[in-house]
Amino acid sequence: MHVPDGFLDAPTSVATGVVAAGVVATSLRKARAELDDRTAPLAGLVAAFIFATQMLNFPVAGGTSGHLMGGAIAAVLVGPWTGLLATAVVFLVQSLLFADGGITALGTNVLLMGAVTVAVGWGVFRAVQTVLPKTTAMVPIAAGIGAFASVPVASVAFVGLYAVGGTADIPLDNLTTAMVGVHLLIGVGEGIITFLxxxxxxxxxxxxxxxxxxxxxxxxxxxxxxxxxx
Amino acid sequence: MGGPHGHQLHFHGHSPVHRAPAHLKVLALLAFMLVVVATPRGWYPLYGVHLAVLLAVIVLSRVPPAYLVKRMVVEIPFVFFAILLPFVATGPRTEFLGLTVSESGLHAGAALLAKATLGVLASLALAATTEPQDLLAGLARLRMPALLVQIMGFMVRYLEVVTDELRRMRIARESRGFTARNPRHWPILARSFGALFIRSFERGERVHLAMLSRGYTGKMPT
Structure with missing residues (x-):
């Protein structure tokens, strides 16, 4: 779910914007190494793909359904830098053309749902891959575990940002318990769907x-x- | 793809807001929202001023208000959160509509509701009055890296192609009597997901080859 305008205060929003711009600039350079001159069309199509899959709803129970956040699976499918670049572009387009996620919260969204999920998803994926046997059958398992881990870690990162720039006095331990609890469940779904x-x-x-x-x-x-x- | 393609939120028009250069509109949106976000909670008259400025722009754009209001549903999850805030926040208690709630939570909830609503409405106003192609040109003028503009351009251009592909897959599934109802159906949906990825990636490769055969060297012809 996208962070809207006004969730975090102005200094925090500007700071996350600056950090996110730096991360995107780095991934622009690194993605060229992954894709060379195919970067523009392929990253663009991957971004369109991520956007589309957020419309693919997976039913859970009792009429509720959810969709993939997609950072971890993008990292596994196209590499971490291209994945990060594609998710960042998705947030930019959603913010400017679909009014989904505030423009002042763009940096926060790119960092939390882009950079953190891609970095954690990819890091855990690689770590698990070194432990498991080197067969193609093990790749989806490692990807699923990485995707599972990426979601609660992103929620912890959100709580961290909220501790710095939150706009309401919510007791942090309650917020952490609620956020991590809910996102562990969401993470299980993300992990299973990524695996499949x-x-x-x-x-x-x-x-x-x-x-x-x-x-x-x-x-x-x-x-x-x-x-x-x- | 013949002719200019509007995206879902664009509302065709020729008002001064439609004709304003896209890079100025993006800067104006950013500046406006930074001011809104920096407005301290409790300064309610100032939120009224923000809303008045925004409504003036919307009236000037001649986009029907009903068009924008219908598209404000993206905000709903945060309305729930804002309503929840007075009950979960700590601090001195106060009476509001016969309920005992946290005073700081009440103000924070009201401020969040005001800021998020202004944010969604302002973003909708930009999206409704700006063609994607103009937006891309505007971002390029704002010195967004050329590669990033290109990636965004390809995404915008193929967005409807890819979502249409997903829609056709859904129709194919449903015409065979399949409706996803519970997690046992996830493997089938996940296969659609995988197929969509392969089709999108292969389309990207074909587009790249087509561009190379037309002399693409890493820069878009202008």
């Missing part, structure tokens, strides 16, 4: 999954012979 979705891409086009590259490079050519039919 990455699995479905790996099954068809493993070469497209950025997070599977190391596994694919390590894979050796197998020649399987079958007995000719009699």
């Amino acid at each position: 979705a990455v699995g479905s891409v790996i099954a068809v086009r493993p070469d497209l999954v950025h997070g599977a590259r190391r596994v694919l490079e390590a894979r050796e050519l197998e020649v399987r012979t079958t007995r000719a039919a009699a």
Whole structure:
């Protein structure tokens, strides 16, 4: 859910805006290394894809449903820098063309739901990947765990920002308990859907999954012979 | 794609607000919202002034108010949060409409409601009066990095293509009698998700090749 205008005070909003601009500038440079001159069309299409998937609702129970935040899965599918760039552009377009998320809260949204989810999702994914066996079957599992972790960490980061620049005196321990509790549940959903979705891409086009590259490079050519039919 | 494509929020018109340069509109929105966010809570008359300025711009833009009000639903989750604030915040208690609530929470909730509403309305006013292409040109004039403008351009251009693809997948699922009702149906939806990713990524590759064959070297022709 996007942070609107007025949730955090003006100095905090400006500070998160400056930090977010720095993060986006870095990812612009780094994404070129991931994609070279294909950066513009591919990151643009990935951004359109992330925007569209936020319309894909996964039913939970009793008529409620949710959609992916998508930072972690974007990092696994297209690499952390391109993923970050694409999510940042999604927030920019949502803020300017769809009135979703305040323009003064743009930096906060890019940092929390973009940078934090991408960084945590990718970091945990890589860490889990080093522990698990190096097979393509393990990539969706690592991605799911990374996505699960990314959501509560983002909510903790939000509480941290709120402690600095919040506009109401909510007891911080209550806010932390409520936010982390709710987001642990959301994280379980994010983790399961990410696991399923990455699995479905790996099954068809493993070469497209950025997070599977190391596994694919390590894979050796197998020649399987079958007995000719009699 | 023939002819100019409007996006979902754009309201076609020729008012002074529609014709104003996009980069000035973005700067004005940013400045206006910074002032709104910096307004201390409790200064209620000043919020009235903000609202009056915003309403004047909207009247000038000749966008029907009903058009904007209908699209303010994105704000609803935060209305709930703002209503909740007086009950969860700490500090001295006060009476309001017969309920005992936190005084600071009451003011914070009212300020949040005012700021978020002004924010949504102001953003809607920009979106309703600015074509995406003008917005992109405006952001380029504001020295947003060229690569970022290009990425945003591709996103805006292919947004409806990709969401349409998702819509066709939904129609295909439903025409086969499938409705997602509970988490047991997630694997099927996740496969749509995966298919959409592959189609989007491959479309990006095709677009890139098509651009190369037309002499793209990393810069957009002007």
